[in-house]
Amino acid sequence: MLRGLLVVLFLATGTFFPLSASAEPEGKLIIFHAGSLTVPFAKMEEIFETRYPKVDLLREAGGSTKMARMISELGKPADIMASADFAVIDKTLIPQNAKWNIRFATNQLVLCYTDTSRFADEVNQDNWYEILGRKGVIWGHSDPNLDPCGYRSLMVLQLAGKYYNRPGLYDQVMANRPEKNVRPKSVELVSLLETGHMDYAWEYLSVAIQHGLKYVKLPNEINLGNYNFDDFYKKAMVKVTGKKPGTWITRTGKSCTYGITMLEDAPNPEAAKAFLGFLMDPKGGLKILKDMGQPPFIPCRVPTAQMKAQLPTVLQKWVEVKN
Template structure:
């Protein structure tokens, strides 16, 4: 009798240990944490997207949580390629970082899915906020009492795109804007053909602020300790900031102006890569060694769906319809994308 009683208890214990709610694999699990490395500018739409996805899975009896690491996109990629960190999803503000730095060793596909543009954001606390516009912004930023900032070009696409915008502004306005705003305040320089970004950027003036990612500058502007910063339009609108809308010839928004933007190049000391200016397009992939690949593909499918697009658009992020996929595109998403190459 005692033996049967002990056997029953053992069976209960085994069943509880082996039950789906206690398993941690990507298939058959009722409790999984997906790790997502993403651009800082994607923080708000990804937060909303992840909540909606988690709610949907919960209704099906699964508990999905997310571990998000927001950073500059170059840094996000290098976590995988240089530091050997594992992620289920990698989403970057410059799609070209994936084929250039992750393929073919770390992934074999990517999807171009969202767009944006560079603006100059500020608040009513900013000096000369009542004067600044799309015709005089560079004059306002050049005033000695005005502070401005952009993110680190070595870590963040918004940073090197800010440099591209200022160099394109030279050509558009016919003024030495890049020299005045960048070369006089840092050791970044234009060598006649390419913007050179040293691996260690030196800031020569306390009126210029550089931070690892673009969203690190947002609280400085909101508090009034920084007057202006170069940022994505989506982030400015998400935070209710005022902003100067720049001409399409320099804001990196217009897909039709790819050749025009392309006359500006930036060489990054951090990667040794030279990046040609182009319209802003975001990219996403699931790495080869994603710990929960099956569920990561479900999440990617949700991101690329009409529901995902609506979440992004509600949060002021432009979306490509349909998204465009490259490489060895997984079957799970082929019906949601246009496959190229």
């Protein structure tokens, strides 16, 4: 009897309670994500929208720091923010705009090139740093101040000096990289490679695979892709611009780890939760990431039990606590 009454009540009020768990997600779902996630997220959008036909997924890609600023400073509405560096979420969005931060995948740095790049036929794991220093070779990376891929590229160079035991390596190589070879986003470098404006460019492995570029894979010690080497990565330090011009903060090397969060004032939390659930499913989003060169964490990770408790209940089953 009581149950029957509850059902009636539920049916009568259900449409007015968007938070009610069993309502089917619908409407627009806005996701901001790092440029390096464009390809796997496009694939996820395709599958997610067939699963939830009433949801219209709108994605906007850009440098992670920029996208985070759009939310925190311009107040652009978004439901989900996925960053190429999970620390961006910690730094820019928590605590005002978000409460938690899930690490869901990794990546690593590779040195990309094409058939027409100078010395393309001789470059390998052991001589790449020497080639980058050669006169006439044009190589570049993205802006360390705007794109995590940028400062990570510099970290790889610092680590290489230590790993190959060549103390002057970083300075020698950087001397051959005029400022004009620095571009805001790492993905832009791909077209510069393809049109022949550049010979070598630092990219994430995922980008290299997705764009079918040739690449030099680097040892785990320096590629920032394996968290088992985080202690060694820590030795790399890059100064990037701080909160205002003229101020600097130091980024310390650590493995590339993607972070994702749902924003506090998400316009469509129901759909956002559905998407996050899909993303963190080892048979769903994580599998797509794996196929595209961005090895996922299975299961995904949060740093503290406290944070796990702050997650929406439906998502808690997909994460483990591990720092």
